[in-house]
Amino acid sequence: MADAAPRILALAEHALSRPFPLRVRAWDGSEAGPAGAPTLVLRHRRALRRLLWRPGELGLTRAWVAGDLAVDGDLYDALDRLSGVVWERGEPDVPAARSGVAAARRALDLLRDRANYRLAGEILSLAGPGLPPAPPPEEVRRRTGIAHTRRRDQAAIAHHYDVGNDFYALVLGPSMVYSCAVWPDEGTTLEQAQAAKLDLVCRKLGLREGQRLLDVGCGWGSMVLHAVEHYGVRATGITLSVEQAAFARERVAEAGLADRIDIRVQDYRDVADGPYDAVSSIGMAEHVGSEKYLEYARTLYALLRPGGRLLNHQIARRPLRDEEAYRIDEFIDRYVFPDGELAPVGATVSRLEEAGFEVRDVEALREHYARTLRAWVANLEAHWQEAARATSPGRARVWRLYMAASALSFERNRIGVNQVLAVRTDPDGASGMPRTRTAWLS
Known part of the structure; x- marks a missing residue:
């Protein structure tokens, strides 16, 4: 029966x-x-x-x-x-x-x-009888050694991003932006919303022709391309993903901007060609780890000239009364972001200030990320067979579950995402920034 x-x-x-x-x-x-x-x-x-x-x-x-x-x-x-x-x-x-x-x-x-x-x-x-089934091949195997060394960070990034550019193209769409979009109104498309986000970052950074921009965790090159094409800067994009870098270089060459954009496979700790006028870090700091976050902040501070701005776009978790109780989610750690960590936005602001930055603005985009994730899930489901062939059926299932659950977490305020704008003031304390938020966003 x-x-x-x-x-x-x-x-x-x-x-x-x-x-x-x-x-x-x-x-x-x-x-x-x-x-x-x-x-x-x-x-x-x-x-x-x-x-x-x-x-x-x-x-x-x-x-x-x-x-x-x-x-x-x-x-x-x-x-x-x-x-x-x-x-x-x-x-x-x-x-x-x-x-x-x-x-x-x-x-x-x-x-x-x-x-x-x-x-x-x-x-x-x-x-039924039998030994424990073997874990799916998409699971990260047991790791040894200290987290967030250069080698281990590169392996973690490769696990998440080097799963096929064709797969990400199906999920992300033509924008190839893998971070929270900004949706001005209900009729906005995903591509328009991602362009709006990139432009918001550029305006917050106050980019002007001839400036130097460093994009930390540049992904497939969308931020540097937007900044160079629309604001006339010279840009450097760094990533630990070999596949991302190859794709970004192809896009840069096709746009005829190879003389103004440099894409590198490089750890942020190894960048030594500052000073830059601006640094963008969009969806990258989640990979840094709490033990290394102050080093990350100090490194970016040292790479900026006095008056230079940092735009840090980062997912945040809710604070715990006992921060020692925080544990990395097992599903995320094994299948999505190995060694990734989320911090409360207050902790992020504190570390940036400890590194020497003056924090000038914090903007929450939580509801925007929920809508972005739902758009990505819709893309994945609409191209399911192609996506499974482009990577693996198991990997496609990981991303569907991860993105759908994350959308609900943003909607229910279990996690958030924030853009933190900070500046390295000059020795006399001058920031070079307009006095009002409206002025520097115009």
Whole structure:
């Protein structure tokens, strides 16, 4: 008899002590759960084995990436419904009593509880015999050594960005900008919104013809191309991604700007040809790490002339009362941004000030990033087969889950994104900046 789904649903509700918010469909064709809800599809009993051998977020992630687990229906709705039982509620430092990890541990405790022996036996029979399934090939293998050395940072960047320029072109669209866009109105397209963001950065930096711009983490070259074409600067873009650099150089050559734009595969710590008039760092500082952030800020400060400006565009997390309790998200660390770290915007401002900068402006763009991510997910879903061929089906599944979940996190104010404008004043304290925000944005 096909009854795997009801049995799985019973386990889930017993573990969570509440109704499970999704419908469940199992590999034997059985279904159970609320009618009309998105359906959690267990395509293979291997999904349960992954959870039994690695309870919590990592087991779920491995099942998703491997294709053993899927969602039939609106992915955003499914993730939103799960947020009440997977994501933490209440104050940031409240124990994760309702988290997915806690729920999975409770489920595993069933195996040691004689009162639940029968139910535990059913789950073991559903999962089937066998050793733990191997992690999907898209997972970062165990790392050794100190985080954020030059070699380890390069490996982390390669994992995230060197997965195929064709894949990113399908997801990002013609703009090839992989950071939060700025949406002036409802009728704005993704490409227009990214152009608006690049122009906003240029205006905040006060770029003028003949100035030197350094773009740290230049991606596929969109920022330096925009700044040179529209503001007449000379630009240097640095990245640790070999594939990004090759793509950016091709774009620069096609635009006939090779004499004004230099694209380098280079660590920010190795740049030694300052001073620059302006530095942009857009979506790069998340890779720096808290232990290295002051070094990063001091390095950029030293590369600027007096009066030079820094525009730091960075994702931020909510602060914790006990900052030592912060842990890097396991899914993000293993599959998306190895060694990546988020900091509260207040900590970012403090480090920049400690390095010598005067912080002049902070602008939150949280809602803009949610809309940007939804546009990227729509691109990925519209070109799913092409995207899977351009990288791997597992990698495409990683990016779909990561971007959809991130969109909801921005919408629910679990994370944010901010542009911080700072200046290196001259020895007498002069900033060279207009006195009002309106003036320097005009």
